[in-house]
Amino acid sequence: MAASFFSNAIHVDFDSVLAMDEPGMVLMFQALVASGLQGFLGCSAVVYEEALVEFFANGRVRDGLVVSSMDGVIVEISEELFAETFELPVDGLGDLSEMPKDAIFDARSLVSLSGEPISLSGRKNQMKFEFRLLCDIVAKAISVKAGSFNAITVEKFSLMTAVVCKIRMNWAKFLFSVLKKMVTSGSKQAKGFAIQISLLLATIPSLELGESSEFPASKVLTKKTVHRFVSINDREGAEEVTGAAKKKAVSKKRPAADVGAAVPKKKRTVKKKSVSYVSSMELVAVAEEALPIQQVAEPLDVEEPRCSSADAVDLIIQQVLDETRAANAPADTAQPAVAEEKKHWFCDTRTQRGH
Template sequence: MASSFYSNSQHVDFESVLSLDDQGMVSMFKALMASGLAGFLGCPAVIYEDALVDFFENASVREGVIISTVAGQLVEISEEWFAESFELPIDGLGDLSEIPKDAIFDARSIVSLSGEPVSLLGRKNQMKFEFRILCDIMAKAISVKAGSFNAITVEKFSLITAVVCSVRMNWAKILFSIFKKMVTPGSKQAKGFAIQISLLLANIPNLELGASSEFPASKILTKNTVHRFISINDRDGAEEAPGATKQRAASKKRPAADVVAAVTKKKRTSKRKLALETVVVA
């Protein structure tokens, strides 16, 4: 089913979210636009499910170009066409590992809810609400990862840093690299970019795409869904607070120090016994 290609996806209605009263949220979305990702994250939300199934079933990478067959017709997607279609920046850092460490250090404090630098091995509830949403966008729409979306990872935080600290990135190269992994046999990269692939296919002349369907409204960030996100996170935060102060039950296992002492004592007794036996024999 094509729905599996966007079950964890996220899209942005920039016109709607920029009308929010929350200045923190508005600033975050403006930073996202300034990064050069607006054309990718905010393109028309239309899905061609039959064409998507065809595309992923037949796709492969040849000499850096993604090739597939959709409705019996050959489809080729190059990095240049991909970048042009979504007006993606082609200048800047081409790998997340190249992001300066001092920028990541600064971002850890900028996004923090408490003011203390967030842990890169922690959870996103350490961050302000607007950056929790940014974390979701980066996980679901950019890196397209499956699994827990509440955990902060080095990769996700590098993506967040690029936006928050205005690091110039070659988003065309980064996103197309993820795209190639999606169609590479044996790759663990989850399949995604359903809206973007649908748009690319729709721009190929005479290609039969079948019926289109609207992207689920619940997966599009609008003024209403952002308010809902804040409400849910407020409630979850209130429920987590009492649990955070609970003390762990005392362990019934024997303390490590006692075990070491017992072993040492046993060894000493054995040596003493051996020495006595040696004297008697002598």
């Protein structure tokens, strides 16, 4: 169970990492030293697992102190003891909300891999390798927050800004406030500081801590583990670029759903008769309703001009009237009407030919 207190922890071997041949990494670790965090992040890496379990099981906050009982011994840790043990700065900003906005803005470009300001709601792969590692350090060893370590948060980046931009922080106050949250009942704060708490408990003479164990070597940042970190992140970055290129190539093809959407559905259409045909039918209907039959004088045998569309309509009306008259007239008078009709109908055609 004690292993859960340092499952995501990070410790730093400053002697090893400061001797690296990676200028960017060395500058980042030098910034941690300058900020006053070397004593906290690089203290003796010894863990008392059984004592840690009991400490957190009985821990609480009382009068500003972190208090616990172990084997009948009352353990009290004050902010002053905490600061002295790890040689932490006690002046400067005590709350991240006090971090200057212009410093955060500058840091967004300083840590960027592309040179463009990074997004504070994005992922840490936007940053250079040394700052990706710094992001892990502040997340696992300072703020000790559970969740995705690949995501950038405002809190993580504010802590990074303090280191990168050399903002003076009251690390004693900030880190002790994190410890108080760890022993507060119902707090969502993850438990950590396994090495630091073990070192504090070891300063109490009357306390039996049991057997100690070494902190896992894989969680200690040395020249070797930092090179491994860079190699892993470099490979993951190449895979992300390759994956993005493949995704872009695939996206050029039109999806099946889009092809279907691009083909318009056939609409049922109703064929409409031409206007001239409809108009003619209306005129026929009107003509059929006309009851009186009148004699129409035979047109004069004169040459007429070529018929317009209005003349054609008149001809249709005349034809209908003649047909109606022929149907209602006696049998002996039907033939003249037809003859008269033919004479009139072909008159127009003959006249047109004459022209």
